Amino acid sequence: MLSERWNDVEGGFHPASAPDYLPVERLREVQLRRLRAVVTRAYDNVDLFRARMGERGLTPADIRTLDDIAQLPFTVKVDLRDTYPFGLFASPMGEIVRLHASSGTTGKPIVVAYTRDDLNVWAEVMTRTFAACGLHRGDIVQNAFGYGLFTGGLGAHYGAEALGATVIPVSGGNTERQLMVMKDFNVSAVCATPSYFIHVIERANDMGLDLRELPLHTGIFGAEPWSEEMRRRIQDGAGIRAYDIYGLSEIIGPGVGSECEHQDGLHIFEDHFYPEIIDPETGAVLPDGEEGELVLTTLSKQAMPIIRYRTRDITRIITETCACGRSLRRIRRVGRRSDDMFIIRGVNVFPSQVEAALLAVEGTLPHYQIILTRDHGLDQMAVEVEVTPEVFSDKVRALEDVRAELAKAIEQIIGIRVALRLVEPRTIARSEGKAKRVIDKRAI
Amino acid sequence: MKLQQLSVFLENRPGHLAEPLALLSREGINILSLSLADTSDFGILRMIVRDWERAAQVLKADDWVVKLTEVVAVDVEDRPGGLAEVLQAAGKAELKIEYMYAFSLRRNHRAALIFRFEEPDRAIDALSAAGCHVIEAEALFAAVE
Numbered sequence A: 001m002l003s004e005r006w007n008d009v010e011g012g013f014h015p016a017s018a019p020d021y022l023p024v025e026r027l028r029e030v031q032l033r034r035l036r037a038v039v040t041r042a043y044d045n046v047d048l049f050r051a052r053m054g055e056r057g058l059t060p061a062d063i064r065t066l067d068d069i070a071q072l073p074f075t076v077k078v079d080l081r082d083t084y085p086f087g088l089f090a091s092p093m094g095e096i097v098r099l100h101a102s103s104g105t106t107g108k109p110i111v112v113a114y115t116r117d118d119l120n121v122w123a124e125v126m127t128r129t130f131a132a133c134g135l136h137r138g139d140i141v142q143n144a145f146g147y148g149l150f151t152g153g154l155g156a157h158y159g160a161e162a163l164g165a166t167v168i169p170v171s172g173g174n175t176e177r178q179l180m181v182m183k184d185f186n187v188s189a190v191c192a193t194p195s196y197f198i199h200v201i202e203r204a205n206d207m208g209l210d211l212r213e214l215p216l217h218t219g220i221f222g223a224e225p226w227s228e229e230m231r232r233r234i235q236d237g238a239g240i241r242a243y244d245i246y247g248l249s250e251i252i253g254p255g256v257g258s259e260c261e262h263q264d265g266l267h268i269f270e271d272h273f274y275p276e277i278i279d280p281e282t283g284a285v286l287p288d289g290e291e292g293e294l295v296l297t298t299l300s301k302q303a304m305p306i307i308r309y310r311t312r313d314i315t316r317i318i319t320e321t322c323a324c325g326r327s328l329r330r331i332r333r334v335g336r337r338s339d340d341m342f343i344i345r346g347v348n349v350f351p352s353q354v355e356a357a358l359l360a361v362e363g364t365l366p367h368y369q370i371i372l373t374r375d376h377g378l379d380q381m382a383v384e385v386e387v388t389p390e391v392f393s394d395k396v397r398a399l400e401d402v403r404a405e406l407a408k409a410i411e412q413i414i415g416i417r418v419a420l421r422l423v424e425p426r427t428i429a430r431s432e433g434k435a436k437r438v439i440d441k442r443a444i
Numbered sequence B: 001m002k003l004q005q006l007s008v009f010l011e012n013r014p015g016h017l018a019e020p021l022a023l024l025s026r027e028g029i030n031i032l033s034l035s036l037a038d039t040s041d042f043g044i045l046r047m048i049v050r051d052w053e054r055a056a057q058v059l060k061a062d063d064w065v066v067k068l069t070e071v072v073a074v075d076v077e078d079r080p081g082g083l084a085e086v087l088q089a090a091g092k093a094e095l096k097i098e099y100m101y102a103f104s105l106r107r108n109h110r111a112a113l114i115f116r117f118e119e120p121d122r123a124i125d126a127l128s129a130a131g132c133h134v135i136e137a138e139a140l141f142a143a144v145e
Helices: A002-007 A015-021 A024-045 A047-055 A066-071 A077-082 A116-132 A151-163 A175-184 A194-206 A228-238 A351-362 A396-414 B018-026 B052-061 B082-092 B120-129 B137-143
Strands: A096-101 A111-115 A140-143 A166-168 A189-192 A218-221 A241-248 A253-258 A266-268 A273-278 A291-298 A309-318 A342-344 A347-349 A368-375 A378-386 A419-423 A438-440 B002-011 B031-038 B042-049 B066-077 B097-104 B110-117
Touching: A015 A116, A024 A047, A024 A066, A024 A291, A066 A273, A096 A116, A111 A116, A116 A151, A116 A253, A140 A151, A140 A175, A151 A166, A151 A189, A151 A253, A175 A194, A189 A194, A194 A218, A194 A228, A218 A228, A228 A241, A241 A266, A273 A309, A342 A368, A347 A351, A351 A368, A351 A396, A378 A396, A396 A419, A396 B042, B002 B052, B002 B110, B002 B137, B018 B052, B031 B097, B031 B110, B042 B052, B042 B066, B052 B066, B066 B082, B066 B120, B066 B137, B082 B110, B082 B120, B110 B120, B110 B137
Parallel strands: A140 A166, A140 A189, A189 A218, A218 A241, A368 A438, A378 A419
Antiparallel strands: A096 A111, A241 A253, A253 A266, A273 A291, A291 A309, A342 A347, A368 A378, B002 B042, B002 B066, B031 B042, B066 B110, B097 B110
16 A cells, blocks of 8 residues: 555655655656646746747647657746846745845856745655655754755755654765764764765764764765766765755756665656756757756646746656656766767866866865966866875875876876876865856966 | 874865964974975874874864874984985985975084884884984974074
């Protein structure tokens, strides 16, 4: 009996998880009904969307099947900037109960809005996320995602509360206090960015604290791409299961997708967020299984419905069904973003290629930054790498060797000479715990 | 017989040497001796500190990359030729020296030579056998009180 399973909190099930197990045909019916409603809502209330539909000669009545979504115009990040701050809202302010904003480092941030129903959906998908990661009532969750305009902190907060877990809203930073809380409050699960949590593990080691001896059993990580190598390091170093979650403010925040106990791809909560994979060059929809750019449509958002948002995240939809029994389709973990790609001297370079080289040399991924400059018309690429205790030496020659080895590894992968600089720890800027990977200073 | 040396990674930028030193001074940690190795991009600050465990902790807590290395201190007379004799003994024993630095002790016209040997244990045996005075950490710290 499904209803009994949901109440079996020991198994990590929760009533909110019911839609995870809908039969596929039923799920598609729900999606089509919601798609038609959201397109109508955006058409009636958002000038930009109505104008773009008009250019194509479309009205909401043209959406008869799920495949008809391919006719609809895309939404891109620039649209959110151009309509700053409230231009894409589809609800009057009297119905909007929350605003968040991205911590934009260039120009204006983007603003996103939620009605009461939107917040309920957000809490629901985050509850389903935590349940999929094996948490339940009784877990003590240390939420180290940043609280504030960033969606991470509050998104995870309300989801964990709705699950019935005990939430500690510690927010990001202050690593020694994080460790004190983790130890003294018998924390069983932690939410953080993976790079920050690796820093937490290192600090714990420095302090002689073995996280593997604490009750901590689960980590929920998101907000930046991370590798399987980083997962192994977190799982071994802290003695936990480390899960990847996916989300973006433009769609809702965290809660768009989550791994389950099999840690093999992320289930998209597609009863609320409809996924497509497109060819980033042509915009054509690709069949499930092919790699391309993830496009998402909010099926139930009221305050700010977003139709066919181009995430710039490169992934593919997994065609096999998951052993966990969820009917929700999975995407592969996002390893790279199409807009992080840059072109230098005619060569396409992804930061993930640089990461692979750094990983190969150091064994773990250090904090790094790529800086592009133009000198007398010639593009130059510099990589700054924070020195870690593992590679640091008291001997100049040993450090020079590390630097040369890192530069050579990168050059071999991307085929371009790079200037590699070793820099002090914590000198590469992080925003909300995320590192900005590419700084392009070339004047185009 | 060995001594713990603290090394700190520094970027080669104006003002960067002052930061870790100011931190140690605020903590009341006195530095017996230091040496600086540098390239155009980065430097390595090496220090001999009595309370090296606390110094390492303080620096790490402030996000400096710190490494502890075993070095050997040799006590010589502070006169012409004092260093040369030790280097000759090291040469005879074919000891590889990564780097070294020296400082004057306040008492008895003596100086301390700090050596980073590739093989510190063999170096201690060879230098002691050659009549050099390898000085223990405690005796070294006492000599500068």
